[in-house]
Amino acid sequence: MKWKSLLLGTAIGFTAGYLAKQAMDQNSALSPEKILITIKKALQKDGKIIGxxxxxxxxxxxxxxxxxQVYxxxxxxxxxVQQEQFEFVVDANTGTVLELTKK
Structure with a gap:
């Protein structure tokens, strides 16, 4: 009976650790939607975002x-006066803008 309890506890521990690691890996990167909203807010100060x-x-x-790893x-x-186009590169983990170029 003790061996079954030990094996069951070990299996549960490994499973919980694996699931926790998977959840942490998925949450480490910011969502692309949140990054796009942040960039749009910063650029809309000088004009209307149309796309x-x-x-x-x-x-x-x-x-x-x-x-x-970037978006x-x-x-x-x-x-x-005119339309302006920008391209950006953003760090997926921190949301830091690495490049912003006007085309």
Missing amino acids: SWILMTPEPFRKLDIDY KGGITRKND
């Missing part, structure tokens, strides 16, 4: 010899 997109899958990116996207903004 936006973001890739939903993070991809590898290297800048200054540092490797990142890439773009925003179209209309100011008083």
Whole structure:
């Protein structure tokens, strides 16, 4: 009876650890939707946002010899005179903008 309890406890412990690790891995990256909302709020101060997109899958990116997992996207903004297009690269884990270029 003691062996069954030991094996059951061990199995439950391994299962709980595995599930906790999976949950932590999924929560480590910010959602692309939240990142896009943040970028749009920052850029709408100087004009109306008329279009936006973001890739939903993070991809590898290297800048200054540092490797990142990033989301890439773009925003179209209309100011008083013209339309402006921006492309951005954002760290998927922290939400830090690594690149923002005007096209």
